[in-house]
Amino acid sequence: MNSNHVSLVTQNLTKHFDHFVAVDDVSFSVQRGEIYGLLGPNGAGKTTTIRMLLGLLTPTSGNAAVLGYDIVRQAEEIRQRVGYVSQKFSLYSDLTVAENFNFYGGVYGISQQTVAHRRNEILRMVGLNGQEDVRVSNLAGGSRQRLALACALSHQPEFLFLDEPTAGVDPLSRRVLWDLIYDLAENGTSILVTTHYMDEAENCHRLAFIYQGRVVAEGTPREMKEKQMQAQVVEIDCENTDAALPALREAKLFDEVALYGSLIHAIGENAAGNLARARDILAAKGVPVKSADVILPSLEDVFIARLRSVDTLANPGD
Amino acid sequence: MIFIQSLTKQFGQTVAVKALSLDVGQGEVFGLIGPDGAGKTTTLRVISTAMAPTAGRVTVGNVDVTREPEVVKTMIGYMPQRFALYPDLTVLENLNFFADVFGSPREQRAGLIERLLGFARLTEFQARQARNLSGGMQKKLALAATLMHRPRVLLLDEPTTGVDPVSRREFWDLLTEVHLEGVTIVITTPYLDEAERCTRVGLMYRGELIACDTPGRLREGIGAVVLEARSAQALQARRVIEAGDGVLAVSTHGDLLRLLVDRAERATTVQVAWQVHGIAVSDLRAVKPRLEDVFVLMLEQMSHPKGDLRDG
Numbered sequence: 001m002n003s004n005h006v007s008l009v010t011q012n013l014t015k016h017f018d019h020f021v022a023v024d025d026v027s028f029s030v031q032r033g034e035i036y037g038l039l040g041p042n043g044a045g046k047t048t049t050i051r052m053l054l055g056l057l058t059p060t061s062g063n064a065a066v067l068g069y070d071i072v073r074q075a076e077e078i079r080q081r082v083g084y085v086s087q088k089f090s091l092y093s094d095l096t097v098a099e100n101f102n103f104y105g106g107v108y109g110i111s112q113q114t115v116a117h118r119r120n121e122i123l124r125m126v127g128l129n130g131q132e133d134v135r136v137s138n139l140a141g142g143s144r145q146r147l148a149l150a151c152a153l154s155h156q157p158e159f160l161f162l163d164e165p166t167a168g169v170d171p172l173s174r175r176v177l178w179d180l181i182y183d184l185a186e187n188g189t190s191i192l193v194t195t196h197y198m199d200e201a202e203n204c205h206r207l208a209f210i211y212q213g214r215v216v217a218e219g220t221p222r223e224m225k226e227k228q229m230q231a232q233v234v235e236i237d238c239e240n241t242d243a244a245l246p247a248l249r250e251a252k253l254f255d256e257v258a259l260y261g262s263l264i265h266a267i268g269e270n271a272a273g274n275l276a277r278a279r280d281i282l283a284a285k286g287v288p289v290k291s292a293d294v295i296l297p298s299l300e301d302v303f304i305a306r307l308r309s310v311d312t313l314a315n316p317g318d
Numbered sequence: 319m320i321f322i323q324s325l326t327k328q329f330g331q332t333v334a335v336k337a338l339s340l341d342v343g344q345g346e347v348f349g350l351i352g353p354d355g356a357g358k359t360t361t362l363r364v365i366s367t368a369m370a371p372t373a374g375r376v377t378v379g380n381v382d383v384t385r386e387p388e389v390v391k392t393m394i395g396y397m398p399q400r401f402a403l404y405p406d407l408t409v410l411e412n413l414n415f416f417a418d419v420f421g422s423p424r425e426q427r428a429g430l431i432e433r434l435l436g437f438a439r440l441t442e443f444q445a446r447q448a449r450n451l452s453g454g455m456q457k458k459l460a461l462a463a464t465l466m467h468r469p470r471v472l473l474l475d476e477p478t479t480g481v482d483p484v485s486r487r488e489f490w491d492l493l494t495e496v497h498l499e500g501v502t503i504v505i506t507t508p509y510l511d512e513a514e515r516c517t518r519v520g521l522m523y524r525g526e527l528i529a530c531d532t533p534g535r536l537r538e539g540i541g542a543v544v545l546e547a548r549s550a551q552a553l554q555a556r557r558v559i560e561a562g563d564g565v566l567a568v569s570t571h572g573d574l575l576r577l578l579v580d581r582a583e584r585a586t587t588v589q590v591a592w593q594v595h596g597i598a599v600s601d602l603r604a605v606k607p608r609l610e611d612v613f614v615l616m617l618e619q620m621s622h623p624k625g626d627l628r629d630g
Contacts, residue, residue, distance in 0.1 A: 039483075040482075041482035042454065043452065140354050169508070170353040170354045170508050171610060171613060175569065175614070182553055196486075197509070198483060198511070199511065199610070202572065203572060220572065221571070222572075222573075242498055245498065258487075259515065260515045261517050261533045263534075300511070303484075
């Protein structure tokens with residue numbers, strides 16, 4: 001691996017708050033132009049990790065470098081070269097689009113002239129050109145997030161941290177934002193993104209599942225689906241799912257039986273093998289199965305299965 | 319159970335909901351989806367009696383929401399986007415408080431609370447103050463509070479926004495229990511994988527209902543073929559075909575390309591285009607459409623009508 005191509009590397013990064021271990025021995029790296037996703041439930045340590053990488057928190061142990069700069073000793077250098085958009089990115093709602101951009105440009109110490117020039121270019125890129133004089137309070141949620149991204153780009157960062165950038169944004173606006181993220185990555189910007197949306201996790205080049213401060217799985221979205229999941233997912237199409245669902249749960253043939261509209265998803269180690277038995281049970285209840293297929297698990301299925309297996313290892317008696 | 323006829327709601331010059339007609343049957347899980355500002359929240363507010371319609375008629379269980387809002391209120395549970403729990407009260411105190419507010423019968427209360435806490439997996443947290451619950455737990459508690467008067471209709475406005483995947487799945491497990499008891503549910507969500515879990519889905523756009531059917535029939539009726547392929551140069555691969563004839567939409571997801579095309583033969587033309595440009599693409603294949611594909615396609619057609627759109 002050519003070290004010139006590594007934008008971020010963490011080695012055994014750990015953060016304790018008193019007795020609470022927020023981040024526990026986390027090691028990963030992000031290549032130049034790569035979109036790397038951090039996924040995990042609330043409290044898993046994602047934001048604490050980002051705050052350490054930005055030099056806002058000092059690690060208890062371990063180390064990390066962003067763009068070749070040490071996060072403890074060279075935090076200033078890092079902050080001048082990275083952009084950060086959080087879910088609660090503060091835009092000034094009584095200022096206009098242009099005024100917000102100018103403000104952030106000023107914070108990064110960029111000259112007025114350069115700011116004006118970049119503003120045109122970056123606002124065009126995020127699709128907010130022509131809306132320079134609109135007050136932020138009158139912007140829709142998707143446009144606000146794009147403005148937040150534009151502000152974080154005012155100093156042309158080489159690395160971008162996006163902490164849940166699309167929470168509460170509708171699906172079409174999320175697509176637009178992701179197209180922007182791809183364009184940035186293609187032009188060499190490296191990106192670390194956290195998200196709750198599993199369909200967005202699929203957009204990352206690589207990702208890590210974080211749980212209780214630890215990386216419990218890492219890989220491309222495809223590797224995660226093909227390698228990280230021991231269980232199978234069977235999609236069952238039958239009449240009267242309301243009778244079928246409790247019957248299947250009671251039979252305890254699967255780890256999880258969930259309703260998907262008019263379909264049932266049954267998940268378990270040997271879900272396909274248990275299907276014949278499930279058919280018999282349903283037939284006895286007067287519910288014939290119309291079709292049943294083994295389907296590729298969603299990333300969310302993989303994620304939840306992985307977290308549950310971590311829990312089971314931690315509490316084997318459960 | 320819910321009957322909406324030509325519902326219109328205006329705020330000054332803005333028409334938030336335009337001549338919406340919709341029937342939601344007893345026991346359905348009905349999903350309302352659409353971009354921000356499509357009118358989903360306004361529709362829920364009118365059904366909940368929180369807001370009067372400008373025109374049209376809405377009934378819940380044959381009771382008119384405008385003429386007898388007090389009766390309707392006893393039948394519905396409404397969970398707005400920012401449901402206000404009392405942060406300094408415990409889980410149990412919150413539930414008792416909402417039971418009092420909604421006039422839930424005292425003799426059934428203890429049993430109901432026990433059952434709801436069990437469903438919501440909050441039993442062991444019942445003495446914890448609401449402020450010390452995680453976001454996902456707060457949402458489950460809010461749902462439990464909304465259920466304290468045993469409503470027959472549940473109206474949920476983006477109940478899982480900002481909730482992590484594990485809590486989101488637990489929330490849906492709880493909703494499934496409620497559904498199995500015969501409660502009618504109307505839910506808005508920005509997550510299209512959640513829409514897949516509804517018995518029927520309505521897509522709203524600029525105040526109008528532009529599609530409404532089961533997820534299965536919406537997917538079957540997409541009127542397009544979905545192709546997937548893999549490429550290390552996914553972005554370049556996308557650029558050389560996205561303006562091509564019959565290519566309706568292209569998206570990239572890491573090294574995965576997802577194409578919506580008008581017919582299956584386009585697979586050949588896009589492959590030729592990639593070869594001409596020297597872009598290596600593998601594993602091209604047709605895949606099942608998802609609701610997101612339907613959603614993207616319908617909204618593209620609404621915002622850029624290409625003429626001769628046949629009636630469904």
